[in-house]
Amino acid sequence: MPMTDLVRVYVPATVPMLAALRAAGQLGEGPVEAHAVTPALREWYAEGDEEELEYVAFTRAAQGALRLLRHDPAAPRRRVVVSADVPTTALVREDVELGSSTVRLPQALSLKEVAAIHVDSADASEQVAAAADAIEEALAGDPDAQFTVDGAEDHELEWYAVSELDDLA
Numbered sequence: 206m207p208m209t210d211l212v213r214v215y216v217p218a219t220v221p222m223l224a225a226l227r228a229a230g231q232l233g234e235g236p237v238e239a240h241a242v243t244p245a246l247r248e249w250y251a252e253g254d255e256e257e258l259e260y261v262a263f264t265r266a267a268q269g270a271l272r273l274l275r276h277d278p279a280a281p282r283r284r285v286v287v288s289a290d291v292p293t294t295a296l297v298r299e300d301v302e303l304g305s306s307t308v309r310l311p312q313a314l315s316l317k318e319v320a321a322i323h324v325d326s327a328d329a330s331e332q333v334a335a336a337a338d339a340i341e342e343a344l345a346g347d348p349d350a351q352f353t354v355d356g357a358e359d360h361e362l363e364w365y366a367v368s369e370l371d372d373l374a
Contacts, residue, residue: 211290214239215262216314217269218285219277220324224374226316232287235312239289240266241296242306249304262306263288263323267362268344271354274337282334283325286362289318316367323362324373332357 216232216239226232240262242255250258263286270284297309325333336343336357342350365373 210293212241212293212296213259213320214241214289214291214296214308214310215266216240216287216289216310217266217273218287219270219273219280220283220285220374221277221280222273223285223287223322223324223370226287226314226319227370227374230316231313232316232319233310233313235310236297237310237312237314238269239308239310239314240269240306241308243298243308245298245301245303245305264358265306267323267358268340268354271333271337271340271357274333275340282330282337283327284323284329284333284357284362285325286323287314287319288321288323289314290320291318316370319367322365322367322370322373324365325357325360326363329357329360332360 216237222232242258242262246258246261266286267284270286274280274282291310295310297311336354339350339353343354
């Protein structure tokens with residue numbers, strides 16, 4: 206069987222979504238929005254090395270987690286990003302805007318594909334709550350809202366192995 210090329214994707218999530226991942230063995234129903242190093246991102250950040258490009262995609266997934274939090278007031282105020290390795294052939298690139306890192310997975314993300322889980326520490330929850338409330342305005346160009354979102358982005362997400370999913374969910 207030939208080896209399939211894998212690409213690292215970053216999927217925005219919430220703590221309740223981690224519980225669903227643990228229970229169902231998959232994240233989402235599909236299609237699932239994710240972020241990755243795309244040709245459009247490479248072209249936009251031509252001077253960036255692979256690590257910098259991965260960081261941009263990861264950061265955008267963390268912003269996506271803020272949007273999910275804004276629409277789920279019951280979720281704990283912690284950003285979650287699920288890193289996964291999926292076959293290159295499974296990705297759908299719909300957004301061809303220069304600099305875009307957005308990709309879609311046509312079906313749910315399988316637990317077997319998950320490489321790591323990244324979650325804010327509890328001490329970030331106040332800034333994350335404020336950022337979730339301001340994310341849409343920040344994306345629309347409001348500088349005060351962007352300052353609030355930047356406050357959350359000052360917190361690095363903590364890395365967890367997939368085996369720690371039970372403790373996180």
